[in-house]
Amino acid sequence: MNDSRKSFKREAPDQRQDALIDATLSLIATGGPEAATVRNIALKAGVTQGLIRHYFSTKEDLIGAAYERHMTTMRYATYSTLERELPGAVARLGALVTASLSPPVTDPRAMALWAGFIQSVQRDTAMRAIHEKTYFQFRDQLQVLINEAFIEVGQPKDKMDLRKFAIACNAVLDGLWLEGSALPDTFETGELPAIGLASIGAILGIKLEV
Amino acid sequence: MNDSRKSFKREAPDQRQDALIDATLSLIATGGPEAATVRNIALKAGVTQGLIRHYFSTKEDLIGAAYERHMTTMRYATYSTLERELPGAVARLGALVTASLSPPVTDPRAMALWAGFIQSVQRDTAMRAIHEKTYFQFRDQLQVLINEAFIEVGQPKDKMDLRKFAIACNAVLDGLWLEGSALPDTFETGELPAIGLASIGAILGIKLEV
């Protein structure tokens, strides 16, 4: 009858969900959370708006899923290179610092995304849970690396000290990442990784620079 | 005629403007940027919505003014105590670190505000300008303090080194401030200032703890 109705192709549920999350992230990165309207998301994902509700019972669900995916992606971008990094724990730690403070991790779009999400951590319990989860995942992974580095240089530390070191190093990374992402043009190439290596090296008392 | 019309009192323009900014900040802190609608702002400020446009030609203007005020307030809260802090440059630096990582600077509401604003730094040139301004103000002030501390301990540094130290120390403060504000319950009282003092002390090679 109505041949003006849009023809479509069924996709595997996972792929559609992914496409919707992709579209959401892309929109928030570019135009902030307010740009991620259901209509924009649907448009970008190449579907009509009604479909969103078929996969996510509410828009907040979709936003939450997008946040979790973004943080996981960032963590993966930071840690994935380390697995092939064999030389030793200290070298791996140095590589982590460099990776955390270089593109694509240090990136204005990623920061805009992160900021758009973090702002809702206070009042939205679901978002807070996701934040806590990803934050501790990252910090714990960092703590493992720090522990191994201390062992490697023959100065093992106890759990309490390790915790403090992990918090401090994580703060350095967060802070530098933030500065570099928010005002990328005010730092020379390689400046942030260099400062990160020197600072974390000083905090731990382990020389990280090559 | 129409006696249902709201009676009002003229206020000094500056005070009204302040009241509108206050209302804006309060709303963003509590409910995020999306809660800061012109109607909510007017309601909270005890005026009707049309008045906003009389003081700010657009809502973005108001948001920008609110951002600048918030950052200035935070900077003031961080630095104001230092003026009476006489003992010396190292002590002043230590006091700054402690102040930066304790209430009221470290505060979930302040963080929500900051995040709500920072997210628009990328795409809004006006907001970016405000961000750059306040960021450099803070970092430069920090650099002055670091310089004085180095001189006090008899190890003066050149400008380039000072810049790197300021960036690093600022990152530590930002990072710890962020962690403490986002997840206040996961740190013991005084833990963050202690970690901050130890870390910045290690980075500079100056003992800051008492």
Added chain:
DNA sequence: TATGAAATTATACAAGTGTATAATAAGAAG
């Protein structure tokens, strides 16, 4: 007390918001 500038209210408007629901079409299963 009368005048006038501008601070303030009131109202209207077009556009956009998230959500709900009914209609349709695709594609697998039989």
Added chain:
DNA sequence: CTTCTTATTATACACTTGTATAATTTCATA
């Protein structure tokens, strides 16, 4: 080829948004 599930489209709805503009009221000044 037919049936049936459900992925997808289409449409409607009630509400909120920022802005524009006209109507009023306040208060300083003369």
